[in-house]
Amino acid sequence: MNSPQVLEKRKIYFYTKTKDIFQRLSILSVSARYDNSCSSSGGRRETHPYGLGNSHLSGICHSWSSDGRCISLLKILMTNYCMNNCKYCINRLINDVPRAILSPKEIADLTIEFYRRNYIEGLFLSSGVYRNPDYTMELMLKAIKILRFKYYFNGYIHLKLIPGASAELVKEAFSLADRVSSNLELPTEESLKRLAPDKTFFELYKPLKIVREIYNERKLKAPASTQIIVGATADTDKTIIKLANNLYRDKIVRRVYYSAYIPVNRDSDLPAIVEPPFLREHRLYQADWLLRFYGFSLDEIFEEDENLPLKIDPKLAWALRHLEFFPVEITRADYYELVRVPGIGPTSAKKIIKTRKYCELSDITLKKLGISLKRAKYFITIRGKPVVKISQSQAKALQERNLLLFSESKC
Amino acid sequence: MLTVFYDGTFEGFLTLLNNFVLEEKSLDGIKIQNAKFIQPQSELFYEEVVTNSEIAKNFFHYLKKNLPKELFEKIYIYYLCDTVKLEIPLINILREIEKNPNIWQDFSYDEVIKLHKAEKAFYRERHRWFGFLRFIELPNRVLFAKFEPKFNVLPKLWFHFVRRFPNEKLIIFDSLRKLLFLYKDRKKELIWMDDFEIEVSLKTDLFVTLWRSYFSQIAIPERQSYERQRNKIPLSIRKFLPEFWKIK
Ligand code: SF4
Numbered sequence: 096m097n098s099p100q101v102l103e104k105r106k107i108y109f110y111t112k113t114k115d116i117f118q119r120l121s122i123l124s125v126s127a128r129y130d131n132s133c134s135s136s137g138g139r140r141e142t143h144p145y146g147l148g149n150s151h152l153s154g155i156c157h158s159w160s161s162d163g164r165c166i167s168l169l170k171i172l173m174t175n176y177c178m179n180n181c182k183y184c185i186n187r188l189i190n191d192v193p194r195a196i197l198s199p200k201e202i203a204d205l206t207i208e209f210y211r212r213n214y215i216e217g218l219f220l221s222s223g224v225y226r227n228p229d230y231t232m233e234l235m236l237k238a239i240k241i242l243r244f245k246y247y248f249n250g251y252i253h254l255k256l257i258p259g260a261s262a263e264l265v266k267e268a269f270s271l272a273d274r275v276s277s278n279l280e281l282p283t284e285e286s287l288k289r290l291a292p293d294k295t296f297f298e299l300y301k302p303l304k305i306v307r308e309i310y311n312e313r314k315l316k317a318p319a320s321t322q323i324i325v326g327a328t329a330d331t332d333k334t335i336i337k338l339a340n341n342l343y344r345d346k347i348v349r350r351v352y353y354s355a356y357i358p359v360n361r362d363s364d365l366p367a368i369v370e371p372p373f374l375r376e377h378r379l380y381q382a383d384w385l386l387r388f389y390g391f392s393l394d395e396i397f398e399e400d401e402n403l404p405l406k407i408d409p410k411l412a413w414a415l416r417h418l419e420f421f422p423v424e425i426t427r428a429d430y431y432e433l434v435r436v437p438g439i440g441p442t443s444a445k446k447i448i449k450t451r452k453y454c455e456l457s458d459i460t461l462k463k464l465g466i467s468l469k470r471a472k473y474f475i476t477i478r479g480k481p482v483v484k485i486s487q488s489q490a491k492a493l494q495e496r497n498l499l500l501f502s503e504s505k506c
Numbered sequence: 507m508l509t510v511f512y513d514g515t516f517e518g519f520l521t522l523l524n525n526f527v528l529e530e531k532s533l534d535g536i537k538i539q540n541a542k543f544i545q546p547q548s549e550l551f552y553e554e555v556v557t558n559s560e561i562a563k564n565f566f567h568y569l570k571k572n573l574p575k576e577l578f579e580k581i582y583i584y585y586l587c588d589t590v591k592l593e594i595p596l597i598n599i600l601r602e603i604e605k606n607p608n609i610w611q612d613f614s615y616d617e618v619i620k621l622h623k624a625e626k627a628f629y630r631e632r633h634r635w636f637g638f639l640r641f642i643e644l645p646n647r648v649l650f651a652k653f654e655p656k657f658n659v660l661p662k663l664w665f666h667f668v669r670r671f672p673n674e675k676l677i678i679f680d681s682l683r684k685l686l687f688l689y690k691d692r693k694k695e696l697i698w699m700d701d702f703e704i705e706v707s708l709k710t711d712l713f714v715t716l717w718r719s720y721f722s723q724i725a726i727p728e729r730q731s732y733e734r735q736r737n738k739i740p741l742s743i744r745k746f747l748p749e750f751w752k753i754k
Contacts, residue, residue: 116716117715117716117719120716120719120720120723121719121720121723124720124723124724125723125724127724128723128724128725128726129726142669142670142672144672145673146673147670147671147672147673147674148670149669149670151636151666153633155633155636155637156637156738157637157638158637158638158721158739158747158749159734159735159738159739160721160724160725160735161722161725161730161731161732161735162725162726162727162728162729162730162731162735163729163730163731163732163733163734163735163738164725164726164729165738166721166724167637169720170724205716208713209713209717209720211641211643211649211671211674212640212641212642212643212649212711212713212714212717213637213639213640213641213651213667214640214717216637357726357728371728371729373729450613453608453611453612453613454612454613454614455614460613460614463613463616463619464613464619465623
């Protein structure tokens with residue numbers, strides 16, 4: 096593998112010409128695709144009378160790529176050149192990959208033209224560290240200023256904060272964007288030291304803290320997000336979710352994204368894996384939801400193990416550990432009791448509460464409302480009666496947490 | 507079985523409701539059809555409702571006066587859910603409402619569930635097209651989009667784009683229902699238009715190619731999941747999305 100010094104001497108082909116726009120867009124979207132965040136929700140801007148673009152509170156998906164992920168924003172790097180050497184990253188300095196850069200005007204023009212055709216809700220702009228953090232951030236901000244002040248574009252903008260950029264630039268970024276983010280990358284300082292030697296937890300966390308301070312007068316979570324790589328180090332699920340929980344508790348971010356580690360480089364410090372831990376990533380999202388929307392605490396999720404079970408979702412796992420909580424009587428249970436029932440999520444719980452005001456609940460009414468009882472039936476009663484008669488063997492299977500009873504893995 | 511046709515306009519829809527709700531025409535052995543989808547002549551026994559603006563207007567005021575506000579506001583949405591045939595369930599509910607004012611919220615009635623589900627599906631469909639509608643830029647910078655939504659969402663969709671692009675020239679065409687929306691210089695028009703066609707190709711707009719290239723690059727190969735993609739974007743609507751166009 097080349098050392099950085101050798102690379103200095105090698106000629107890097109940097110795509111910069113206007114006519115190369117196809118190659119450059121291609122290089123910079125490939126480099127950006129490993130960032131999982133693509134949400135466009137939460138924006139509140141109205142269209143400027145001379146311009147175009149507004150944001151839709153609940154976000155809009157414009158397409159789905161062949162990996163099944165929603166495309167909502169033009170997600171690109173300004174440049175994939177980077178002076179850092181994070182071992183898990185395709186853009187690290189020592190990699191011999193084609194490099195490209197887009198000028199601020201090109202970024203703005205691309206965004207406008209894609210937006211006018213309704214391909215996107217806005218822009219997600221990130222970048223490798225080019226020259227130094229402030230210089231990079233300034234170039235990115237130039238693009239955003241063209242969008243906001245020349246084209247009067249009020250569509251959604253998500254801006255990645257470059258760690259190490261000055262507080263003034265972070266503040267400016269926050270004032271122009273709908274959402275900002277700084278990826279914490281790995282859940283502990285030790286892991287960062289090992290895989291991202293140019294970064295420290297403090298440096299990555301600092302932009303988020305600045306944003307929180309600006310946002311301080313409001314009680315809401317700051318419109319910021321972060322991403323944590325899962326499976327590149329030995330950190331447990333509990334360590335990861337605990338970090339997320341603290342970030343939510345301190346209202347530092349609205350959203351934590353988990354990204355299954357996908358090997359793109361070879362390095363002795365990186366784990367040798369056969370398949371990226373996508374299922375683990377999925378379970379982490381489920382646990383994250385339990386914390387945010389279901390009223391679960393960290394200790395409830397990790398009562399028995401520091402890692403989430405892979406075979407079943409964390410809510411079902413909790414239910415099977417706490418059969419004393421069930422059955423839940425659905426004609427009387429409150430929202431937080433209902434959402435603890437496997438198979439009943441927030442939408443179904445709300446439907447149940449609304450429906451029982453006007454009519455008598457029965458398994459037929461529930462079915463008509465589209466509430467599946469496939470899993471819930473083992474855990475509920477309707478006016479004191481169980482929905483299914485549980486045979487002795489099924490009761491035993493439940494007690495023994497026999498997973499064959501629950502073939503699907505929905506939360 | 508007698509098929510009663512109405513012309514697919516909102517006035518026609520109100521005239522039809524009036525006939526069955528206020529004039530209490532019997533529903534026995536009756537099937538109701540929207541003539542925008544099936545020609546009356548294709549049925550053996552049929553009857554056509556003659557759209558009458560005056561009757562429609564009066565019935566509209568009758569509904570406004572007699573229905574709870576929330577339900578009244580849904581009537582237009584039920585009309586727009588034109589492919590799920592809500593006419594009979596709606597007539598049944600409207601007939602009952604005087605005796606049972608809460609009936610429209612009582613989910614033990616199949617009709618109520620059907621209306622409720624259709625309304626939800628309508629807004630889902632509209633939201634889908636907020637994202638899926640694709641504009642192609644024509645040579646004079648006019649933005650043109652063609653689509654075929656499951657429901658007649660255009661009357662509730664155009665506002666989103668006008669608000670977003672107040673300074674653009676827009677043409678949006680629902681080619682299934684032949685409903686056309688035009689917007690220029692802040693003036694707008696929504697018209698039924700039987701013969702309207704604009705041919706577009708990759709060459710019409712160079713950004714289409716750029717978008718297609720972006721679309722193919724942004725997917726992570728290790729995560730490939732065509733199944734999930736198919737669930738989100740059914741094959742039937744892909745002809746309206748340039749990123750899925752098959753280029754010969
Ligand atoms: S700083 Fe960002 S772009 Fe640069 S190597 Fe690290 S992860 Fe990659």
